[in-house]
Amino acid sequence: MIKAIMARMPAILAVLVLFAFAAPELSAQQINPTASAVQEEQLMRALQSGEAVSGRVTIVDPRAADLIKPGNKNWAADHGGMVKTINIVAILGILAVLVAFYLIRGKIRIEGGFSGRTIQRFNAIERFGHWLLAATFIVLALTGLNLLFGRALILPLVGEGAFGTISAWGKIAHNYLAWPFMLALVIVFVAWVIHNLPSRTDVEWIKQGGGLFKKGVHPPAKKFNAGQKAIFWSVIIGGVALSWTGVMLLFPEWAGSSSDWQFYQVIHAIVAGVLTAIIIAHIYIGSVGMEGAFDAMGTGQVDENWAREHHSLWVEEVKARENAAPGGAAQPAE
Numbered sequence: 601m602i603k604a605i606m607a608r609m610p611a612i613l614a615v616l617v618l619f620a621f622a623a624p625e626l627s628a629q630q631i632n633p634t635a636s637a638v639q640e641e642q643l644m645r646a647l648q649s650g651e652a653v654s655g656r657v658t659i660v661d662p663r664a665a666d667l668i669k670p671g672n673k674n675w676a677a678d679h680g681g682m683v684k685t686i687n688i689v690a691i692l693g694i695l696a697v698l699v700a701f702y703l704i705r706g707k708i709r710i711e712g713g714f715s716g717r718t719i720q721r722f723n724a725i726e727r728f729g730h731w732l733l734a735a736t737f738i739v740l741a742l743t744g745l746n747l748l749f750g751r752a753l754i755l756p757l758v759g760e761g762a763f764g765t766i767s768a769w770g771k772i773a774h775n776y777l778a779w780p781f782m783l784a785l786v787i788v789f790v791a792w793v794i795h796n797l798p799s800r801t802d803v804e805w806i807k808q809g810g811g812l813f814k815k816g817v818h819p820p821a822k823k824f825n826a827g828q829k830a831i832f833w834s835v836i837i838g839g840v841a842l843s844w845t846g847v848m849l850l851f852p853e854w855a856g857s858s859s860d861w862q863f864y865q866v867i868h869a870i871v872a873g874v875l876t877a878i879i880i881a882h883i884y885i886g887s888v889g890m891e892g893a894f895d896a897m898g899t900g901q902v903d904e905n906w907a908r909e910h911h912s913l914w915v916e917e918v919k920a921r922e923n924a925a926p927g928g929a930a931q932p933a934e
């Protein structure tokens with residue numbers, strides 16, 4: 601019997617050694633039920649430091665691996681806080697200024713009355729560019745504002761079903777109208793940049809407040825006055841910023857990291873709000889705020905008295921060109 605045990609001793613020892621190593625492993629698992637707590641601690645640390653908690657993915661976009669990204673909270677706060685506040689202050693602020701301006705100054709009339717003679721102010725290409733820009737911008741602004749404020753303002757009015765439909769179509773309109781907007785921006789830039797370079801007459805125009813605040817004051821101006829130049833450059837610079845950030849939002853793979861994408865989103869929404877406020881002022885002065893102004897973009901023809909009161913140097917240029925033309929025939933204004 602002892603002999604038999606001795607003969608099997610190596611095998612018995614081997615089994616005991618195996619148990620000696622295996623047992624602690626087993627008991628560690630048993631007495632360490634906190635393996636998930638360790639992971640949780642890592643998770644809490646990651647949440648505090650703002651880095652992403654990531655898994656592993658086999659698809660091309662590695663950002664899809666981010667399970668939790670505490671940095672997103674900053675973006676969500678900006679989106680809900682700062683961005684909305686800037687939009688509200690800019691838009692309600694300009695509306696308040698315009699109402700006050702209308703109540704104090706009233707509609708800006710042609711002081712000499714309509715002369716009955718007209719001058720061509722904008723040709724068909726200029727008007728096409730302007731109205732393409734205007735139509736696309738207005739839809740982009742409304743559908744963009746719906747993303748920021750629709751849930752608070754429109755949803756309670758129309759209900760969930762209608763709001764869902766409006767927002768879904770709004771998103772499609774926003775994504776697709778961005779392209780004709782960019783085209784219009786190019787047309788308007790090419791057509792008008794030459795008339796919007798700063799000149800010495802701008803200083804005098806600004807000193808006299810553009811004649812906007814006092815009757816009988818008409819500072820000289822060429823085709824565009826300093827106020828219009830400010831609108832033009834706001835539209836061009838703001839429009840390029842909106843286009844650039846908008847394309848990054850449409851194609852996140854070009855934007856870089858997800859926080860870069862969020863940065864573009866914040867810039868996009870802020871520039872949009874400020875430009876919308878500027879354009880509200882422009883629409884007011886180009887329509888109900890100033891007698892005779894709308895015709896410039898409507899028919900392309902403006903009354904001569906309107907032109908003399910608001911763009912006296914431009915009228916002189918047009919008249920000089922007409923007189924220089926063979927037979928003194930009227931030439932379209934540039």
Ligand code: HEM
Nearest residue numbers: 733734737738828831832835879883886887893894896897
């Ligand atoms: C219903 C909306 C709009 C109306 C009634 C309107 C009206 C006008 C008028 C009458 C002019 C010519 C002013 C002149 O003869 O000197 C003008 C020019 C211009 N418009 Fe508009 N516009 C509208 C919307 C827009 C929008 C949405 C944009 C851009 C996003 C825009 C950009 C411009 C620019 C850059 C000019 C040339 C600079 C200036 O006159 O201020 N417009 N607009």
